[in-house]
Amino acid sequence: MSNLTWKTCSSTYIYKGPWATLRSDKCEMPDGRIVDQYYVLEYPDWVNAVAITEDNKVLMVRQYRHAANIVSLEIPGGVIDEGEEPHEAMRRELLEETGYQFDDIELISTVYANPSTADNKTFCYLAKGGKKVQEQSLDEHEHLVVEEYTIEEVKQFLADNKIAQALHCTGLFYALMKLGKL
Incomplete structure (x- = not known):
């Protein structure tokens, strides 16, 4: 099975709040392509x-x-x-x-x-x-x-x-x- 995992190169926080936080990650895909902005919502579990x-x-x-x-x-x-x-x-x-x-x-x-x-x-x-x-x-x-x-x-x-x-x-x-x- 091939590696499907992306590597996070950097993260920038856009908003931090008590119930939700938004960040933008710069990622490298397994084939080397770069994703400049991947938005992630951070929530508590x-x-x-x-x-x-x-x-x-x-x-x-x-x-x-x-x-x-x-x-x-x-x-x-x-x-x-x-x-x-x-x-x-x-x-x-x-x-x-x-x-x-x-x-x-x-x-x-x-x-x-x-x-x-x-x-x-x-x-x-x-x-x-x-x-x-x-x-x-x-x-x-x-x-x-x-x-x-x-x-x-x-x-x-x-x-x-x-x-x-x-x-x-x-x-x-x-x-x-x-x-x-x-």
Whole structure:
């Protein structure tokens, strides 16, 4: 198999922000051709989870997503804080967004949202046996509603294209396979 890897010759930062950073790389392709400007979005890594309560309900969250101008039905998740391990971030996000605590959390896939333009990855988990231990503790700009569904209802949402977030669909499909429900 031939080498497909590009060599990064230099990087220039165009914008650095708390949620996204844009840089331009000068790259050399394996055949020696030079790509003068390849734009890369740097994001923090993310986590999400298919969270199943002790009553065998799947916790979903409904929230407004401004970039797409939609109200989106999603699985719980969020950004991994600097220095935080992915599984710790997942436990924290589940507790903050849903008020449920999960002791049984298993990594089921690691995926990239768009590896052609963004460098971050998403760690997808299956969380089982969740118990409600507190109310939500949301970030300043978060407003989301927690909803509970059966596994069959979630499968129908997927079949009916009712879940718009691609990374959340991915996590759901991996979880359904792991649970033997596909």
